[in-house]
Amino acid sequence: xxxxxxxxxxxxxxxxxxxxxxxxxxxxxxxxxxxxxxxxxxxxxxxxxxxxxxxxxxxxxxxxxxxxxxxxxxxxxxxxxxxxxxxxxxxxxxxxxxxxxxxxxxxxxxxxxxxxxxxxxxxxxxxxxxxxxxxxxxxxxxxxxxxxxxxxxxxxxxxxxxxxxxxxxxxxxxxxxxxxxxxxxxxxxxxxxxxxxxxxxxxxxxxxxxxxxxxxxxxxxxxxxxxxxxxxxxxxxxxxxxxxxxxxxxxxxxxxxxxxxxxxxxxxxxxxxxxxxxxxxxxxxxxxxxxxxxxxxxxxxxxxxxxxxxxxxxxxxxxxxxxxxxxxxxxxxxxxxxxxxxxxxxxxxxxxxxxxxxxxxxxxxxxxxxxxxxxxxxxxxxxxxxxxxxxxxxxxxxxxxxxxxxxxxxx
Amino acid sequence: xxxxxxxxxxxxxxxxxxxxxxxxxxxxxxxxxxxxxxxxxxxxxxxxxxxxxxxxxxxxxxxxxxxxxxxxxxxxxxxxxxxxxxxxxxxxxxxxxxxxxxxxxxxxxxxxxxxxxxxxxxxxxxxxxxxxxxxxxxxxxxxxxxxxxxxxxxxxxxxxxxxxxxxxxxxxxxxxxxxxxxxxxxxxxxxxxxxxxxxxxxxxxxxxxxxxxxxxxxxxxxxxxxxxx
Numbered sequence: 001x002x003x004x005x006x007x008x009x010x011x012x013x014x015x016x017x018x019x020x021x022x023x024x025x026x027x028x029x030x031x032x033x034x035x036x037x038x039x040x041x042x043x044x045x046x047x048x049x050x051x052x053x054x055x056x057x058x059x060x061x062x063x064x065x066x067x068x069x070x071x072x073x074x075x076x077x078x079x080x081x082x083x084x085x086x087x088x089x090x091x092x093x094x095x096x097x098x099x100x101x102x103x104x105x106x107x108x109x110x111x112x113x114x115x116x117x118x119x120x121x122x123x124x125x126x127x128x129x130x131x132x133x134x135x136x137x138x139x140x141x142x143x144x145x146x147x148x149x150x151x152x153x154x155x156x157x158x159x160x161x162x163x164x165x166x167x168x169x170x171x172x173x174x175x176x177x178x179x180x181x182x183x184x185x186x187x188x189x190x191x192x193x194x195x196x197x198x199x200x201x202x203x204x205x206x207x208x209x210x211x212x213x214x215x216x217x218x219x220x221x222x223x224x225x226x227x228x229x230x231x232x233x234x235x236x237x238x239x240x241x242x243x244x245x246x247x248x249x250x251x252x253x254x255x256x257x258x259x260x261x262x263x264x265x266x267x268x269x270x271x272x273x274x275x276x277x278x279x280x281x282x283x284x285x286x287x288x289x290x291x292x293x294x295x296x297x298x299x300x301x302x303x304x305x306x307x308x309x310x311x312x313x314x315x316x317x318x319x320x321x322x323x324x325x326x327x328x329x330x331x332x333x334x335x336x337x338x339x340x341x342x343x344x345x346x347x348x349x350x351x352x353x354x355x356x357x358x359x360x361x362x363x364x365x366x367x368x369x370x371x372x373x374x375x376x377x378x379x380x381x382x383x384x385x386x387x388x389x390x391x392x393x394x395x396x397x398x399x400x401x402x403x404x405x406x407x408x409x410x411x
Numbered sequence: 412x413x414x415x416x417x418x419x420x421x422x423x424x425x426x427x428x429x430x431x432x433x434x435x436x437x438x439x440x441x442x443x444x445x446x447x448x449x450x451x452x453x454x455x456x457x458x459x460x461x462x463x464x465x466x467x468x469x470x471x472x473x474x475x476x477x478x479x480x481x482x483x484x485x486x487x488x489x490x491x492x493x494x495x496x497x498x499x500x501x502x503x504x505x506x507x508x509x510x511x512x513x514x515x516x517x518x519x520x521x522x523x524x525x526x527x528x529x530x531x532x533x534x535x536x537x538x539x540x541x542x543x544x545x546x547x548x549x550x551x552x553x554x555x556x557x558x559x560x561x562x563x564x565x566x567x568x569x570x571x572x573x574x575x576x577x578x579x580x581x582x583x584x585x586x587x588x589x590x591x592x593x594x595x596x597x598x599x600x601x602x603x604x605x606x607x608x609x610x611x612x613x614x615x616x617x618x619x620x621x622x623x624x625x626x627x628x629x630x631x632x633x634x635x636x637x638x639x640x
Contacts, residue, residue, distance in 0.1 A: 016509060016510075017509075020509060318505075319507060321505075322505045322506075322507060323507075323518070323522075324490060325464075325466060325493060325499055325505070326493065326494065326499065326518055326519045326522065326566065327490050327491065327493045327494020327495070327519055327522040327523065328490060328522050329486075329487045329490045329491070329522070330486065330487055330490075331487075332522060404466050404490075405461055405466050405467060408466075408501075408505065
């Protein structure tokens with residue numbers, strides 16, 4: 001019980017000491033404030049990036065494999081990949097036959113073309129040639145209208161489905177359904193608009209919302225199929241083990257490619273996992289840099305607090321003497337000054353957190369969706385108290401060891 | 412109970428030269444005695460007061476307070492003894508400038524680990540005892556010198572110590588106020604408290620019923636022993 005009362009009392013003393021030296025306290029905490037802003041901003045931005053990324057890659061299913069000529073993430077020498085033959089459209093049919101009817105194989109390729117509606121032009125729009133199976137290998141669904149069908153693909157129809165950003169840019173408030181737009185040199189009829197999916201554009205990845213989908217057959221007819229290498233999105237049959245299925249795909253692809261047992265694969269199997277892994281590596285580096293900056297400013301702030309605590313102890317030597325004379329033990333004095341330094345840092349931390357909300361709002365507005373979360377606030381305040389305890393310890397220790405007689409006669 | 416000093420010596424080490432502040436002091440003080448310790452500066456008064464007040468320990472000899480030997484306790488144990496058994500009244504009052512009267516008086520009870528409700532009751536009683544009930548929430552700088560010393564007396568009284576130790580309690584007060592403060596001590600003695608005054612003023616010492624004079628770290632005279640002899 002006495003410990004609890006002692007703590008409450010020590011807290012009161014610490015707050016009184018802070019009130020008495022407001023300006024000094026605030027100046028002292030500047031380093032802490034900057035440090036905490038750095039902590040919170042780094043963590044908030046990292047969180048925002050991670051959420052943003054996860055949201056956008058979630059469009060690609062976790063149970064979907066992507067077979068392509070080149071791996072998404074290069075490891076090793078580019079030249080060993082350079083001479084690989086293209087994946088052709090007919091390879092997709094072969095693979096589909098070999099994998100059986102329960103697996104889904106969707107061939108796609110993309111190109112950059114100007115897209116035009118009336119006077120609105122988007123240069124370099126991403127045009128995706130795909131099939132009706134796109135709906136099975138991706139979580140994307142049309143917001144209104146419809147997606148491509150087997151007929152569209154079979155009869156090489158000039159129809160297209162727009163990403164939501166694409167629709168906004170071309171049509172604004174106008175209903176795009178059945179309107180004719182120009183993709184490259186040919187006219188296409190808009191049959192649907194996709195739901196908003198988010199973007200991985202921040203990482204140089206695809207922005208799924210500014211794509212335009214056309215039948216892959218029409219795509220080949222319009223833009224040529226000869227020097228193209230398609231990517232095959234492959235979904236395992238329901239209930240199949242994903243790892244086993246990956247081996248099966250590799251085996252069947254080797255047959256399609258007519259590889260001898262001693263030849264290396266000349267195609268790549270990509271998964272969302274590998275994207276996530278690459279992303280996590282990048283985030284690790286970003287976080288480390290952020291933490292280094294944070295660590296330096298917190299260190300500087302901590303030194304400032306230590307300095308001011310030495311001043312505070314010296315100034316109040318006489319007071320310490322009085323307290324000791326009437327029965328304060330070493331621990332009580334130690335606790336008093338540790339609490340004072342923790343409170344200074346906690347106040348700094350709170351100001352830092354408040355400022356961080358502003359910074360985060362700025363990031364949210366101009367960079368990427370980000371908001372300060374409760375766990376981050378808790379971490380930040382804990383860190384600031386920890387800095388207070390660490391930087392206050394030596395001054396507080398010194399105060400607790402003062403000789404009561406000397407302290408009492410100190411002027 | 413009271414206190415017993417036996418052959419108490421204190422040697423300070425100053426630049427590796429031993430300064431013998433006390434050279435073998437022995438006396439007893441019984442409960443409810445009213446004692447003045449006198450002597451010129453350098454006689455060892457302050458050293459003796461520090462040892463009796465458990466702020467310091469003797470280099471050799473023993474000091475028994477309330478039946479327990481406190482001559483070689485550690486700092487935290489001494490703090491506990493000061494908290495429970497000693498009430499200090501200093502020449503310069505030594506109040507916490509930023510705290511009000513109530514908090515100053517309450518402070519020893521906080522360090523004793525007492526619950527707030529009981530603390531409040533005892534502190535208010537002690538403040539009322541010295542006649543400052545209407546000044547409870549004033550700060551020391553809003554009080555006169557005499558009132559400050561009354562606050563200090565209330566603080567010394569609040570945990571019912573075995574001994575009230577007053578070091579030149581009127582040294583910073585004019586003679587009229589000093590006389591008032593001495594009346595408070597006289598009354599406290601009348602209520603059964605043990606009081607030890609350290610002073611160099613004869614008229615202050617005359618309030619006490621026993622006078623111990625120190626000279627060069629030794630007892631020069633003790634009115635109690637001379638009466639007995």
